[in-house]
Amino acid sequence: xxxxxxxxxxxxxxxxxxxxxxxxxxxLAGVLIMLRARPxxxxxxxVLGVALSAALAVTLFVDLGxxxxxxxxxxxxxxPSLSGRGQGEGESGDPTAALELGRRASSGFSHTLxxxxxxxxxxxxxxxxxxxxxxxxxxxxxMMLLFVTVVSLIIVVYxxxxxxxxxGVPERGYERFFAFLGLFVFSMCMLVMAGNFVLLYxxxxxxxxxxxxxxxxxxxxxxxxxxxxxxxIVNRIGDFGFAVGIFALxxxxxxxxxxxxxxxxxxxxxxxxxxxxxxxSGFLGMSQATLVSLLLLCGAVxxxxxxxxxxxxxxxxxxxxxxxxxxxxxxMVTAGIYMVARCxxxxxxxxxxxxxxxxxxxxxxxxxxxxxxxxxxxKRILAYSTISQLAFMFVGLGCRVPDSAVFHVFTHAWxxxxxxxxxxxxxxxxxxxxxxxxxxxxxxxLPWTCGTMWVGCLALAGFPLLAxxxxxxxxxxxxxxxxxxxxxxxxxxAGLTAYYTFRMFFLCFHGKPRWPEEAGHPHESPRxxxxxxxxxxxxxxLAGYLGVRFAPGRDSFLGLFQPHGFFHSYLGHSxxxxxxxxxxxxxxxxxxxxxxxxGIVLAWVRYGAAPEVxxxxxxxGGLWNLWHAKYYVDELYDDLFVRPLRNFGRLLFATDNRxxxxxxxxxxxxxxGLAFALHFMQRGVLKTYALSMVLGLVLLMLLWSWMx
Amino acid sequence: xxxxxxxxxxxLFVLGLVGFVVRRNLIIMFxxxxxxxxxxxxxxxxFGRYPLAGAPSFDGQVFALFLIAVAASEAALALALVVLxxxxxxxxxxxxxxxxxxx
Numbered sequence: 010x011x012x013x014x015x016x017x018x019x020x021x022x023x024x025x026x027x028x029x030x031x032x033x034x035x036x037l038a039g040v041l042i043m044l045r046a047r048p049x050x051x052x053x054x055x056v057l058g059v060a061l062s063a064a065l066a067v068t069l070f071v072d073l074g075x076x077x078x079x080x081x082x083x084x085x086x087x088x089p090s091l092s093g094r095g096q097g098e099g100e101s102g103d104p105t106a107a108l109e110l111g112r113r114a115s116s117g118f119s120h121t122l123x124x125x126x127x128x129x130x131x132x133x134x135x136x137x138x139x140x141x142x143x144x145x146x147x148x149x150x151x152m153m154l155l156f157v158t159v160v161s162l163i164i165v166v167y168x169x170x171x172x173x174x175x176x177g178v179p180e181r182g183y184e185r186f187f188a189f190l191g192l193f194v195f196s197m198c199m200l201v202m203a204g205n206f207v208l209l210y211x212x213x214x215x216x217x218x219x220x221x222x223x224x225x226x227x228x229x230x231x232x233x234x235x236x237x238x239x240x241x242i243v244n245r246i247g248d249f250g251f252a253v254g255i256f257a258l259x260x261x262x263x264x265x266x267x268x269x270x271x272x273x274x275x276x277x278x279x280x281x282x283x284x285x286x287x288x289x290s291g292f293l294g295m296s297q298a299t300l301v302s303l304l305l306l307c308g309a310v311x312x313x314x315x316x317x318x319x320x321x322x323x324x325x326x327x328x329x330x331x332x333x334x335x336x337x338x339x340x341m342v343t344a345g346i347y348m349v350a351r352c353x354x355x356x357x358x359x360x361x362x363x364x365x366x367x368x369x370x371x372x373x374x375x376x377x378x379x380x381x382x383x384x385x386x387x388k389r390i391l392a393y394s395t396i397s398q399l400a401f402m403f404v405g406l407g408c409r410v411p412d413s414a415v416f417h418v419f420t421h422a423w424x425x426x427x428x429x430x431x432x433x434x435x436x437x438x439x440x441x442x443x444x445x446x447x448x449x450x451x452x453x454x455l456p457w458t459c460g461t462m463w464v465g466c467l468a469l470a471g472f473p474l475l476a477x478x479x480x481x482x483x484x485x486x487x488x489x490x491x492x493x494x495x496x497x498x499x500x501x502x503a504g505l506t507a508y509y510t511f512r513m514f515f516l517c518f519h520g521k522p523r524w525p526e527e528a529g530h531p532h533e534s535p536r537x538x539x540x541x542x543x544x545x546x547x548x549x550x551l552a553g554y555l556g557v558r559f560a561p562g563r564d565s566f567l568g569l570f571q572p573h574g575f576f577h578s579y580l581g582h583s584x585x586x587x588x589x590x591x592x593x594x595x596x597x598x599x600x601x602x603x604x605x606x607x608g609i610v611l612a613w614v615r616y617g618a619a620p621e622v623x624x625x626x627x628x629x630g631g632l633w634n635l636w637h638a639k640y641y642v643d644e645l646y647d648d649l650f651v652r653p654l655r656n657f658g659r660l661l662f663a664t665d666n667r668x669x670x671x672x673x674x675x676x677x678x679x680x681x682g683l684a685f686a687l688h689f690m691q692r693g694v695l696k697t698y699a700l701s702m703v704l705g706l707v708l709l710m711l712l713w714s715w716m717x
Numbered sequence: 718x719x720x721x722x723x724x725x726x727x728x729l730f731v732l733g734l735v736g737f738v739v740r741r742n743l744i745i746m747f748x749x750x751x752x753x754x755x756x757x758x759x760x761x762x763x764f765g766r767y768p769l770a771g772a773p774s775f776d777g778q779v780f781a782l783f784l785i786a787v788a789a790s791e792a793a794l795a796l797a798l799v800v801l802x803x804x805x806x807x808x809x810x811x812x813x814x815x816x817x818x819x820x
C-alpha cells in the first residue's frame with residue numbers, strides 16, 4: 010500500500026539499493042578470485058559495499074524516525090484509548106482492535122522495484138496481481154536494518170584481522186570468505202526489507218545457504234562439513250513448515266484481496282488477517298489463524314534455533330569465529346524473531362499459537378542455560394547462551410510484547426557479537442585453542458580483549474544499567490504479568506546466565522597465567538580487531554538507552570529510567586503496533602538486578618581463581634554430567650531420527666541398486682548376449698563381410714519370391 | 718530384346734560380385750566393383766529403352782550418365798586411398814588388413 014508518508018532525505022529508490030551494495034561487493038570479490046589476484050586486498054569491495062549499505066541504513070533509520078514524528082501526532086491522541094483496551098485486543102469483533110489492525114496494516118509503505126511473478130490477469134491488465142520485488146519500510150525495518158548492517162560492518166572489518174595469521178598473511182580462502190560475507194549481508198537485508206512473504210522466503214533461504222557455506226568454510230575438516238550439513242538439514246525441517254504456512258496464507262486470503270492488491274504483500278495480508286481468526290481451517294479443528302501461525306512458527310523455530318530444533322546452532326561453532334558472531338549470534342538467528350514480530354497481526358489472533366511460542370521459549374531458555382553451565386568450549390558456552398537469549402525473545406513474543414522481544418534482539422546483537430569476537434581474539438592468541446581448561450589468567454596478556462569481554466559479559470548477565478539489563482528486564486516483567494511461574498523461571502534463567510557467563514570469564518581471564526604450547530608467545534590482537542571490539546563494547550553499554558525514558562523526579566536510582574522509550578514508540582510505526590505493556594514496577598527491576606549480581610558473585614566465589622579442577626563437577630556429580638552431555642539430546646535425535654532415516658535410506662539405495670538396476674541388467678542382457686554370440690564373426694576380413702552381404706541379399710530375395 | 722540386355726547386366730553384376738569375393742588384390746577387387754556398376758547401368762538403359770509399360774524414354778540413359786560420373790569420382794578417391802594404403806602397409810592383400818576386428 011502506498012501511504013502518504015514519504016522520505017525527506019533520500020528517495021525510496023535510493024533506499025531500495027541498500028541490499029545490493031554488499032552483493033556487488035561479493036561479486037567483485039568473486040571476480041578477483043577468477044582473475045587470480047593476490048588475496049591481500051580482497052576484502053575491500055565487501056567492506057565498502059557493507060559500509061555503503063550501513064550508511065544508507067543509518068540514513069533510513071533517521072528518515073523513518075522523522076516520518077514517525079510527522080505522522081505520530083495522530084497516534085499520541087489515540088494512545089489513551091489504545092492503552093485502555095485491556096486484554097480484548099485482537100478479537101475481530103472489537104471495533105477498536107479492528108481500527109488498530111487497519112492502522113497497523115497501513116503503517117509504513119512499500120516501494121516496488123518490479124513485478125516478479127504474475128498471478129494472472131484476474132480482472133484486467135491494469136489490475137493484474139503480482140508477486141513483486143517490493144520493499145516494506147516501517148519502524149521495524151529501520152530498526153532491524155540499523156543493527157544488521159552496522160554490526161555486520163564491524164564484524165567484516167574485524168575479519169580482516171582475524172582471517173590472517175600472526176604475520177598478516179591471509180589464510181587460505183580469504184577472498185572466498187569475504188565474498189560469502191557480502192552475500193550474507195545482502196540476504197539478510199533482503200529478508201528484513203522484503204515487502205511480501207515470497208521475498209521474505211527468498212531472503213530466508215539465502216541466509217540459510219550463506220550459513221551453510223560459512224559453517225563449512227573449512228570444508229576439508231570433516232567436523233565442519235558435518236556441522237554445515239546439520240545446520241542446513243535442521244533448518245530445512247523448519248523451512249518446510251514455513252513454506253506450507255505461506256501456501257496456506259495464500260490459499261486462505263487470495264479470495265479476499267481486491268483488484269490491484271497483491272495477495273501476499275504484508276499490507277494486504279495484515280489488512281485481511283482478521284478474517285482468519287474465526288474461520289475453520291479444516292485441520293484438527295484449528296482456526297485458520299492458529300494453523301497459519303503454527304506453520305510460520307515452524308520456520309522461526311528452525312531459523313532461530315529454538316527447542317526442539319536448536320541442535321544445529323552449537324555445532325555451527327565449527328565455522329570461523331566472525332561467522333559465529335555475525336550469523337549465529339547477532340543477525341541471522343534473529344530472523345525467526347523478526348518474522349514472528351512482523352506477523353504480529355496474525356499471531357495475536359491465535360492465543361493457542363502464542364502459548365506454544367511461550368512454552369517453547371521457556372523450555373528452551375531453561376534447558377540451554379543449564380547446558381551452558383557445564384561446557385568447556387568457550388564458543389559453545391556462548392552458543393548455548395545465544396539459544397537461551399533467543400528463547401527469552403520467544404517468551405517476549407509469547408507474552409504479547411513483540412516490541413520488547415525486538416528490543417532484546419537489538420541489544421543482544423551488540424553484546425553477543427562483542428562476546429564472540431572477544432572469544433575469537435582469545436582463540437587467535439591461543440593458536441586456535443578454545444577450551445577454557447587449557448588456559449587462564451589471560452588478562453595480563455590480552456588486556457584489551459579482557460576489558461571489552463568484561464563489558465560484554467556484564468551486558469549478557471543483565472548487570473544493571475548495561476544493554477542486556479533493560480531489554481531482559483522488560484521480558485521478565487512481561488513474563489510475570491503473564492504467569493508467575495513463567496516469571497520465576499525467567500528470573501532463574503537470568504541468574505544462571507549471569508553465573509555461566511562469568512564462570513567462562515573467570516576461567517579464561519583470571520587465575521595464574523598459563524596457556525597451551527600451540528599459543529607460542531601470545532600477544533594482543535592487531536588494531537583492526539581491537540577497534541571493532543571497542544565499538545561493540547560501546548554499543549553493549551549504550552544500546553539499551555534507546556529503549557528507556559529518562560524520568561527525573563523519581564526518588565529511587567533505577568527509577569530515573571522508565572521502560573518503553575524511544576525504541577518502542579519507533580517500533581509503534583510498524584506492524585507491531587503498540588502492545589499493551591504491564592507495569593511490573595520498580596521492585597522487580599531491583600530483583601532482577603540483584604539476581605544478576607548474585608549470579609556474578611557466586612561465579613566469583615566458585616571460579617574467581619580459575620581452579621583447574623571444576624568445583625561444580627565435584628559438587629553436582631551426575632547432574633553436572635547430564636548437563637555436560639547436553640541431556641543426551643543429540644544422541645536421542647540420533648537414535649530416534651537420524652539412524653532410522655539413514656537405515657531407510659540404505660534400504661532405498663539397496664532397492665535401487667539391486668532391484669531396479671537388476672531388472673535393467675536383465676533387459677540389457679539380451680542384446681548383450683546376442684552381441685557376444687555374433688562378435689566372433691567380426692574378424693576384420695573384408696571378404697567375409699562382402700560374402701555375408703551377398704548371402705543376406707540372396708536370402709532377402711528368396712524370402713521375397715516365397716512371399717510373392 | 719529386354720531379356721537379353723537384362724541378362725547381360727546380371728552376368729556382369731554377378732561376375733563382379735564373384736570377383737570381389739574371390740580375389741585378394743585390392744585393385745582387382747576395386748575393378749570388380751566397377752564391373753558391378755556397369756551391370757547396373759546396362760539395366761538402367763535397357764529398362765529406359767524397353768519399359769514394362771508406357772512409351773520408351775531417355776530417363777534411363779540420363780541416370781546412366783549420372784552414375785558414370787559418380788563412379789568416376791569414386792574411382793579417383795578409392796584409387797588414391799589404395800595408393801596411400803600401399804605406402805603405409807606395403808601390401809595390397811585384403812586378407813592382411815584386419816584392423817577392424819573384434820578381439
